[in-house]
Amino acid sequence: xxxxxxxxxxxxxxxxxxxxxxxxxxxxxxxxxxxxxxxxxxxxxxxxxxxxxxxxxxxxxxxxxxxxxxxxxxxxxxxxxxxxxxxxxxxxxxxxxxxxxxxxxxxxxxx
Amino acid sequence: xxxxxxxxxxxxxxxxxxxxxxxxxxxxxxxxxxxxxxxxxxxxxxxxxxxxxxxxxxxxxxxxxxxxxxxxxxxxxxxxxxxxxxxxxxxxxxxxxxxxxxxxxxxxxxxx
Numbered sequence: 001x002x003x004x005x006x007x008x009x010x011x012x013x014x015x016x017x018x019x020x021x022x023x024x025x026x027x028x029x030x031x032x033x034x035x036x037x038x039x040x041x042x043x044x045x046x047x048x049x050x051x052x053x054x055x056x057x058x059x060x061x062x063x064x065x066x067x068x069x070x071x072x073x074x075x076x077x078x079x080x081x082x083x084x085x086x087x088x089x090x091x092x093x094x095x096x097x098x099x100x101x102x103x104x105x106x107x108x109x110x111x
Numbered sequence: 112x113x114x115x116x117x118x119x120x121x122x123x124x125x126x127x128x129x130x131x132x133x134x135x136x137x138x139x140x141x142x143x144x145x146x147x148x149x150x151x152x153x154x155x156x157x158x159x160x161x162x163x164x165x166x167x168x169x170x171x172x173x174x175x176x177x178x179x180x181x182x183x184x185x186x187x188x189x190x191x192x193x194x195x196x197x198x199x200x201x202x203x204x205x206x207x208x209x210x211x212x213x214x215x216x217x218x219x220x221x222x223x
Contacts, residue, residue: 030209031209033211033212035212040199040217040219041216041217042201042203042214042215042216042217043155043201043203043212043214044214045211045212045213048210048211088154088155090212092208092209097160097208097209098157098160098170098208098209099205099209099212100157101147101154101155101157102154103153103154104153104154106152
């Protein structure tokens with residue numbers, strides 16, 4: 001299926017460390033997005049990277065996309081306790097209209 | 112600026128009762144609208160999406176339905192709730208297909 005799969009399912013790190021989350025998908029995509037969700041809240045868009053892009057930055061966030069490996073990674077540098085949340089990748093496939101969300105990675109940053 | 116509203120925030124309903132969840136968007140026109148359901152600790156399941164007034168696409172056969180009576184209003188309904196309908200319901204909008212989606216705060220539904 002097109003659906004992205006995040007890895008790891010859960011990640012626990014100390015404040016100040018970097019956090020890396022990975023997303024793999026199976027079909028060709030137009031774009032890939034990363035979202036964040038605090039517990040009990042709606043999702044918040046972080047970054048959209050298009051299929052012809054390899055890397056994008058936004059503040060402490062760095063997203064890479066490798067279309068040959070059908071994978072993406074989200075790096076959060078110098079993590080803070082406030083970064084504790086679930087992170088989802090979402091793919092827009094070339095064969096369809098929809099954006100498909102993965103199951104997410106739960107990040108816990110210990111102060 | 113654009114905003115999206117969802118209500119109610121929390122709802123406890125008995126099995127067999129009807130359901131109506133409402134979502135409205137402000138500050139944009141002709142948005143794509145989406146209803147998702149999220150089970151506890153899980154990802155998002157797309158239930159319905161709409162590209163225009165009266166245009167609804169259903170992704171998952173179930174006892175839920177959706178309607179879009181106005182350009183910026185999206186309603187999720189059920190005539191008779193099941194226990195399995197419990198979950199966190201999220202409404203979202205985007206300006207185009209596969210573009211950034213903006214989510215509402217969600218409705219937590221508990222069917223007893």
